[in-house]
Amino acid sequence: MYFPLTLLAYFFPVKKKISLISGWGWLMIKWLKLCCRLDYKITGLENLPNQPFIAMVKHQSAWETMSLLFLLPPHSWVLKKELLRIPIFGWGLALSKPIAIDRSQSKAALKQLLQQGKDRLKDGLNIVICPEGTRMAPGVTGKFNAGGSMLASQAQVPVVPIAHNSGSFWQRNSFIKRPGTIQLVIGKPIDPQLNTASEINAQCKQWIEQTVSRLEADRLTR
8 A cells, every 4th residue: 555655755855765665664563553562662762863873773573674764864774685676565675775785795795885885874864784684583692793883983973772672572484473562772872983893893782782681681570
């Protein structure tokens, strides 16, 4: 139903395109609340900088890919290029000006991320990247790839870590959604002028994993 409206985005400036496409995410999250009683609470919105930034996000389910579309200012996702081949969904996704990389070509993918990332930031878009590269089950930590931190260091833009516990309600590749309230926390930005790329990456990993563990512990004690 939303697809014909998305087609109109083709004729709009890039930020208008992204704002229009983000409406799909808003509708999906509202539908999850209505049919699955799956709600969310967000804290830390005041930590979002008033300038282009890079968001480093924990990836646990499909929920955050929908919700962040409208919870964050206009942005470009770093994603695997295979997603653009999905009929209808991929076509709309392509309009949002993502950075679509080939994960099997790590060196080329990093070069593409750094080049296109700088271009997106100059255009006033933010960058959203999942440093672990794929959805991780609750309690599991993957390798935090340094591409986002390297981009922040080279472009001199702040990095905003984002943690949540969506995987406890909607697991990877699962049709079942558990009712409840997903907690999403936006951390304080990390200044690239005061930290190297490796320090940014380490700080993001530590904060995200500690916050995710706290959210899960809080959920289990309720």
